[in-house]
Amino acid sequence: MKIGHxxxxxxxISxxxxxxxxxxFIFANFxxxxxxxxTRSKIYQGMNGGNDFK
Structure with missing residues (x-):
């Protein structure tokens, strides 16, 4: 009984x-x-002359 517990x-615990x-892991991936x-949105803004892509 003790061993089973x-x-x-x-x-x-595991x-x-x-x-x-x-x-x-999910949080790090997120x-x-x-x-x-x-960074991609910043790159896109730089490509579009600083305009926010809508």
């Missing part, structure tokens, strides 16, 4: 850890995507 707790790392979008 330890296995369940370890599984929950699941939480995996979810946390996945969340961090920030990278936002950075690339911002």
């Amino acid at each position: 330890v296995i369940i707790s370890f599984h929950s 699941f939480i850890f995996l979810g946390y790392t996945r969340y961090l 920030t990278n995507c936002r950075k690339t979008v911002l």
